[in-house]
Amino acid sequence: MKYINEIDIKGKRVLCRFDFNVPLDDNLHITDDRRIKAALPTINYALDEDAKVIIISHLGRPKGARVESFSLAPVAKRLSRLLGKEVALAKDCVGDDVERLIQGMEPRCVIMLENLRFHKEETENSPDFASKLACYGDVYVDDAFGNAHRSHASNVGITKFAKVCCAGFLMKKELNYFGTTLEDPLRPFVAIVGGSKVSGKLEALANLIKKVDKMIIGGGLAFTFLKAMGYEVGTSLVEDNLISTARRSLKIAKERGVKLYLPVDCVIAEKAEPKAVTKIVPIQEIDPNWMGLDIGPATIALFREVLTDAKTIMWNGPMGVFEIDAFSMGTFSMVHAVAQSHALTIVGGGDTDVAVHRTGESDSITYISTGGGASLELLEGKTLPAVDALYKCAKKAK
């Protein structure tokens, strides 16, 4: 696969696909601009090469209609502030206004096209739409890791029409941390898997068991495993149809010599509510009408100990319902434990990323992914469609 620094982009029109799907509050203010900041190395490199930078992205799910609250206007404004230069926003992502703006571009100019998902053709991966987008650049750069697990016109379809295709620096970093590290980790390699359901993490668990030395399972999905081991888990989140799968995973881990750690105690309540009465109990003593909503202090101590000799730690999914204070201690303690470890630490995006930032430990983590869904697919051992498309382009160009 080619990266932007391996392609001649001097003075050229560089069409960059980023994932600027950032969270906005009710007043349409950006509440977290990390995805925009993560694009700066690629944009600055292109500007240093005197390129004309044309940015495409999606924001939210407007479902093929023009919805003003999903306009990229706040993103263009924030990017302009971060770059210290004007970023004009086209009225649409295709059509006359876009062509006029691009024709008037000087080298080192940046423009942003309006939300790709204002057109249903984007998510439908329409070849016609993809070819229109491809015409806007001499070189196409995909740096939208957060969208790389989707097959859309702007990241997969477009590669059939773009003259030259390559990936940006963010894509390189993400693929390096999740791909290369998974294939050749420094050992002991520990995976921490949490979150709500086994079904959402099943493929990742199966793939990771083949690669890790130790695996920590927390969060809601631990209860399906605990039930598979014969414990009564009250009304905790359990996927009964996956109990036999969980039992199989336990067996595979044992056969492979992978050390698997499950909670030994938990915080329970009758409901996952902020004012609920809570108790800390060993997992053998979960009341029939109560549910496990966080790992307990003994488990925190155990999991901490598991991490002490780790050289690589990969973490996806919180240890409890951390959005509610009463059930957040387990996740936040694990963030500190991971941050204080001497290992290479890699955190999947999404909820785990939110938890890390809430504790203020993000600078102590080696790498935090900008794409929850995409990084999970890499943990599952899948090839991302957008990455596959870039590989095919590189092969064709040879």
Ligand code: AMP
């Ligand atoms: P996921 O998207 O699968 O990583 O799940 C993240 C969600 O899992 C968070 O919103 C947590 O509140 C939730 N979660 C974590 N632990 C539990 C638990 N013990 N019971 C129910 N939900 C949980």
